Amino acid sequence: MNRSDDGDRAKRLEEENEALGRENQLLKTILDKVHESVLAVNERDEFILYNREAEKLEGFNREDILGKKEDEVYPQPFYFSDEVTKMILKTGIPVTEQPYWFRSKDGRKTNMIFSAYPFFDQGKIAAVFVIFRNMNQMGDFIATTLNIHKQFFDQDQKLSLENGYHLEDIISVNQKIQEIIAEARKIAVHNSHVLIVGETGTGKELFAHGIHNAALHSGEPFIPINCAAIPDTLLESLLFGTVKGAFSGATDMPGLFEQAADGTVYLDEINSMSLPLQSKLLRVLQEKTVRRLGSEKQTALNCRIISSSNTDPLEAIENQTFRPDLYFRLATVTINIPPLRERKEDIGILAIHFIQHYNQEFGLLINQISDDLLQQFYQYDWPGNIRELKNFIENGMNFVQAEDKVLNISHLSESFRERLGQSDRLPEAPVHQGTLKSTLLETEKNLIKTSLVQHQGNITKTALSLGISRQYLHQKIRTYHLAGLKG
The missing domain is CATH 1.10.8.60 (Helicase, Ruva Protein; domain 3)
Structure with a gap:
């Protein structure tokens, strides 16, 4: 090997080290920006990572604790070290979503939820990292989310008035669907609650919006919300609203039932709502009033509720995941949408x-x-x-x-x-007798070559089929000398 080769290798190693250094700095910067406290200890229980949020939470400077053991940093006895980090170092078993509280150096009590995970290197436990969520900040998070959700709602409502779905927009020549559309037109003029049942992707929201737009109050808001996509605590705040002081960061915010006024609230995937929240929703429907979280004032419930379920609600009742009394309140009228098959x-x-x-x-x-x-x-x-x-x-x-x-x-x-069932996949290649790296490179070359042939050398189609950029594909074509390949 000549000096030129040695020089090239040294240059490549230097470039790789610089790239790793930049990546490491990027990851550290990201960790310092997240709202969770993140710390990690190595196999000797010494701190190797401690982000800015952890500093704010515990009152330490990381420069003072990195390299030290937990027992050297925290006043004794310190049960978290023995019961969590040291135990995970021994067993390799993670601990997730557990409650924890502690007092910081200035005496503040902080309630937390933590998850702790082992980190393996070459099959051995090399570290344990812990992620803490400060429950005292959850109120601020919910309040911020509620404000942002209202902004989205205002934008969506404006678009909805311009581009709302109508029953006439439902495309079908199926007799059953035509009958359902006719039924939907009849019930739209009344204000009874409606339950729409159908598999995911059958168009339940299209029917819900169509019923709303065929109603007498079609000029009022139509507010859809996916019950499966929002945590219970936040969903309750969104539905019922909040008053200032209800929790940390809470402001006076009307819930979706209030915002809908005389319009419609569409509760998508109502079957995913937890039983405790179902009970609160049932009380609202029974009393026909809604009360914001933290308030004693009752507000009349004037909106119509259209809900949907992607599973059979009667089976959900039998499985005790859906309250029968809530079902009978919501299913004054039931629409069953057949699947596409x-x-x-x-x-x-x-x-x-x-x-x-x-x-x-x-x-x-x-x-x-x-x-x-x-x-x-x-x-x-x-x-x-x-x-x-x-x-x-x-x-x-x-x-x-x-x-x-x-x-x-x-x-x-x-x-x-x-x-x-129409795959044109090529026969499997024989097992390659080489190193893992050479096998991967050979496989990559064959995939690119095959895709180029299938798409007659079209770079755009080949890149799309492989899930890579055109620039990266050009680079690989030069590397594997595949230029001009068109099948």
Whole structure:
């Protein structure tokens, strides 16, 4: 090996070390910006990481404790070290979402929730890191979230008035769906609560919004909220509202029931709501009044509630996850939406509708779908329903060229063709007898080569199918000498 090679290797090592140093500094900066306290000890129970939030919480300077053992830093007896960090160093078993409180150096009591995890290096426990959430700050977090949610609501409400869904927007030639639309028009003019039951992706919110827009109070707000996506504490504050002083950081904020006024609150996935919160919602429905958290004042409940469930509510009642008394309050009228596999005659017109949508969005001119692809759609069971069909169409439209006029199976990416049972995957390559690095490089080269051949050298399509950028693909083509490869 000559001096030039030694010099090149030294330069590469220097560049790699500089890159690692920058990455390490970035991670430290990120840790100092998060709102949770994060600390870590090595296998000797010595501090190796201690972020800024931990400093603020405990009143230490990390320069004074890094390298020291927990027993040297905290006054004795210090049970957390024995019961958590040292125990995890011995067992490797994490501890998650546990309550904890302590007094800081200035005597302040702080309530916490912590999770602690082992860090393994080459199969051995090399460290334990702990993440603390300060419960005293949760009120501020909820208050901030409520204010931001109201801003989003104001924006969404403005868009909703301009682009709201109507029952006329529901696309179907299925007899059952036509009957449901007719029923929805009849019940829309009354103010009874409605429960919509259907699998995920069947269009429950479309029906809910359509009923609202066909009602006498269609000019009032339509407020959707996903009960499964929001923690109980925050969901309760969002629904009922808060008054100043209800908890740390709380402000006078009307809940969604108040904001809806004479309009509609849509409770999506009501079956995911916890039983304690179901009880509070039931009381609101029974008394037809709502009270903000921390307030004694009752406000009349004037809005209509449309809720939805992606599972059979009667099964949920049997499994004791849905209160029967709440069910009877919400299900004054029940609408059951059939899944797409039971209304396959709608697949064709829905596919064309989504094609027209993405023609406008992507600037394309597709005017039909191939018989082969449509046949595959008819044979598929559609576990994700209409939402999944839209996903398929969007995937195919991403690979359409400007001159294409027909959407066909070849436009779908490999993973989507696999779901339809139409994969054109190549035979498995024989086991490579080499190092892990050489095997990975050979596999990467073959994948890029195969994709280039399949897409006739088209860089954009190849990059999309591989999930990488055009620039990175160009770099790999030069590395593997694949330029000009078109099949």
